[in-house]
Amino acid sequence: MSQNFDLTSSLTHDDLEQLISDRRHFHRHPELKYEEHRTAEVVAQRLSSFGYEVKTGVGRTGVVGSLSYAPPSGQTGTGSSQTSPRTLLYRADMDALPISEENAVDYRSRNDGVMHACGHDAHVAIALSVAGQIAAQRDRLGGNLKLAFQPGEEGGNGALAMIEDGVLSDPQVDAAVGLHVWNNLPVGTVGVYTGALMSAVDEFDLVIQGVGGHGAMPQQTVDALVTAAQVVTSLQTVVSRNVSPLDSAVVTVGKFNSGSAFNIIADTATLRGTVRTFNKETHRRIPELIERVIRGVCESMGATYKLDYIRQTVPLVNTAEISDLVADYAAEVVGVENVVRDDSVRTMGGEDMAYFLERVPGCYFFLGTRNESTGMIHPHHSPRFDIDESALAIGVEIMTRIVRGYLSR
Numbered sequence: 001m002s003q004n005f006d007l008t009s010s011l012t013h014d015d016l017e018q019l020i021s022d023r024r025h026f027h028r029h030p031e032l033k034y035e036e037h038r039t040a041e042v043v044a045q046r047l048s049s050f051g052y053e054v055k056t057g058v059g060r061t062g063v064v065g066s067l068s069y070a071p072p073s074g075q076t077g078t079g080s081s082q083t084s085p086r087t088l089l090y091r092a093d094m095d096a097l098p099i100s101e102e103n104a105v106d107y108r109s110r111n112d113g114v115m116h117a118c119g120h121d122a123h124v125a126i127a128l129s130v131a132g133q134i135a136a137q138r139d140r141l142g143g144n145l146k147l148a149f150q151p152g153e154e155g156g157n158g159a160l161a162m163i164e165d166g167v168l169s170d171p172q173v174d175a176a177v178g179l180h181v182w183n184n185l186p187v188g189t190v191g192v193y194t195g196a197l198m199s200a201v202d203e204f205d206l207v208i209q210g211v212g213g214h215g216a217m218p219q220q221t222v223d224a225l226v227t228a229a230q231v232v233t234s235l236q237t238v239v240s241r242n243v244s245p246l247d248s249a250v251v252t253v254g255k256f257n258s259g260s261a262f263n264i265i266a267d268t269a270t271l272r273g274t275v276r277t278f279n280k281e282t283h284r285r286i287p288e289l290i291e292r293v294i295r296g297v298c299e300s301m302g303a304t305y306k307l308d309y310i311r312q313t314v315p316l317v318n319t320a321e322i323s324d325l326v327a328d329y330a331a332e333v334v335g336v337e338n339v340v341r342d343d344s345v346r347t348m349g350g351e352d353m354a355y356f357l358e359r360v361p362g363c364y365f366f367l368g369t370r371n372e373s374t375g376m377i378h379p380h381h382s383p384r385f386d387i388d389e390s391a392l393a394i395g396v397e398i399m400t401r402i403v404r405g406y407l408s409r
């Protein structure tokens with residue numbers, strides 16, 4: 001991949017140094033979901049110093065920085081027939097994971113058992129740098145910018161918490177953007193997809209109740225373990241027989257507990273699993289399809305069951321207009337040949353950015369951070385996860401252009 005980016009044009013040497021040092025600072029001091037107090041404090045302080053209006057405690061530990069449109073003098077507006085200025089929300093998530101870092105780098109986590117193993121440290125650093133760039137060109141801004149530093153992305157649905165606290169209103173947000181550093185893409189490339197980029201994530205907990213007994217007298221029992229084994233196999237047909245072959249879905253049973261001894265027929269079995277879907281209609285229908293299989297198998301075996309079906313996130317769907325805009329600006333920075341727009345960028349992983357994009361049009365995209373030659377190859381959520389930091393400046397360049405472009409006068 002080509003790596004000859006010329007980014008010095010808008011980021012000064014000091015900007016680049018600050019960007020790397022911010023990312024390393026957040027990496028050293030990771031905080032779990034809804035405990036991002038220290039991170040939020042740094043963010044709030046920096047945004048204030050740039051001249052943003054700052055709100056803290058949005059969605060518990062979230063921070064919102066707003067830069068409002070200031071009409072040029074002489075156009076103070078009341079008599080003007082111009083349409084009201086647009087508002088763009090740029091979201092960066094701040095939380096880390098309960099993982100012990102195994103990297104021997106000097107910016108290694110100082111918080112035992114907690115690690116920025118998904119790259120949200122980079123998201124905060126990039127967004128702060130963009131905040132500075134945009135504030136410096138404030139007079140060129142033709143609309144309102146809201147920077148949402150979100151807590152609790154990792155299983156905390158922090159996006160929903162911020163939405164409930166009104167981040168999408170006053171002023172009403174017209175579009176939302178965000179990025180994720182991405183070790184599945186080489187540094188110097190960017191993945192921009194129109195449509196469902198990431199899947200809905202559901203979870204289920206199933207308890208099957210039978211009647212236990214002696215291993216040699218099955219006629220007196222209802223074998224919960226055999227029933228559960230049949231449920232596991234039958235669940236595979238939900239995707240293969242009930243979902244269109246042109247759509248994608250995954251049903252995974254990841255946990256199976258049953259039985260206490262080799263010669264005892266188990267009275268209960270518990271199964272836990274996850275369901276991933278891209279299509280909204282499939283997402284809506286799938287709990288019912290799963291329960292139908294469970295009910296059928298349990299009835300035929302004489303067992304009863306209790307199913308808890310938990311919705312985690314909705315599918316993340318990017319709209320065409322904003323995705324095209326993002327792809328155009330990405331191409332200006334990395335070259336059109338390095339903007340990946342095909343199906344290969346899609347993932348069955350989930351992201352609560354989906355909740356913003358469920359309510360307003362927008363685009364969430366992937367910033368390539370993989371580098372084979374420096375060993376930055378470990379997957380997200382791995383204790384060895386790390387990124388090629390040269391991607392940070394690319395992220396800042398692209399995001400600054402998106403904000404400026406979308407909110408241009």
Ligand SMILES: [Zn+2]
Nearest residue numbers: 118154380381
């Ligand atoms: Zn993650």
Ligand SMILES: [Zn+2]
Nearest residue numbers: 118119120180
């Ligand atoms: Zn993440």
